[in-house]
Amino acid sequence: DIQMTQSPSSLSASVGDRVTITCQASQDIDYCVNWYQQRPGQAPRLLINDASNLHTGVPSRFSGGGSGTHFTFTISGLLPEDVATYYCEQYDNLPLTFGGGTKVEIK
Amino acid sequence: QVQLVESGGGVVQPGRSLRLSCAASGFSFNDVAMHWVRQAPGKGLEWVGVVSKSGSDESYADSVKGRFTVSRDNSKNTVYLEMNSLKSADTAVYYCAREGAAVTTTHYFDYWGQGTLVIVSS
Numbered sequence: 423d424i425q426m427t428q429s430p431s432s433l434s435a436s437v438g439d440r441v442t443i444t445c446q447a448s449q450d451i452d453y454c455v456n457w458y459q460q461r462p463g464q465a466p467r468l469l470i471n472d473a474s475n476l477h478t479g480v481p482s483r484f485s486g487g488g489s490g491t492h493f494t495f496t497i498s499g500l501l502p503e504d505v506a507t508y509y510c511e512q513y514d515n516l517p518l519t520f521g522g523g524t525k526v527e528i529k
Numbered sequence: 530q531v532q533l534v535e536s537g538g539g540v541v542q543p544g545r546s547l548r549l550s551c552a553a554s555g556f557s558f559n560d561v562a563m564h565w566v567r568q569a570p571g572k573g574l575e576w577v578g579v580v581s582k583s584g585s586d587e588s589y590a591d592s593v594k595g596r597f598t599v600s601r602d603n604s605k606n607t608v609y610l611e612m613n614s615l616k617s618a619d620t621a622v623y624y625c626a627r628e629g630a631a632v633t634t635t636h637y638f639d640y641w642g643q644g645t646l647v648i649v650s651s
Contacts (some may be wrong), residue, residue: 454635456636456637458574465644466574471629471630471635472635477639511637511638513635513636516588520574520576523574
């Protein structure tokens with residue numbers, strides 16, 4: 423199975439800060455990564471697919487990048503409504519696997 | 530609008546069985562594959578399994594292979610998760626999720642249900 427190592431596991435930042443989360447894949451997965459947001463008590467929500475494609479209706483302060491084994495997810499200008507846990511997911515091979523999550527809080 | 534509504538969760542004893550349902554509406558159900566994803570309390574997301582559009586193909590995580598079965602009834606716009614030989618480690622919120630990609634060269638979950646909680650405990 424492909425392991426997705428996500429870091430950091432949690433972070434605290436101020437409103438307006440730039441926040442970056444990384445995911446490292448255990449093998450080359452090209453661009454086969456998605457990013458999801460899960461607000462407390464809610465189901466996950468797709469933000470980024472295919473490593474860098476902003477999903478329909480997602481604000482442009484969210485972005486993704488990377489390929490191969492190293493991927494990044496960035497929030498450019500953190501807002502209070504961005505308090506959530508963020509997950510990467512690889513789909514290069516079954517089983518689909520997720521990173522461990524990054525909990526984002528407001529300082 | 531797209532809606533996915535899970536049901537069937539509850540408390541069940543170890544070794545017993547349970548069947549979850551996910552009723553879909555607002556889209557052409559038989560045009561998309563459907564997945565189940567679970568989340569243990571306070572933990573991350575774990576993919577459970579997928580059923581193809583027609584219901585003829587399935588794939589599973591190793592942790593549930595041989596115990597869980599994903600199936601669908603396209604006449605009822607419903608996907609099911611049959612869970613047998615349940616263990617305490619299966620305690621989780623179970624989400625059904627729609628395959629959003631129209632082609633097999635990519636994948637993403639574009640819609641999720643609200644989840645149903647399964648507690649395996651004696």
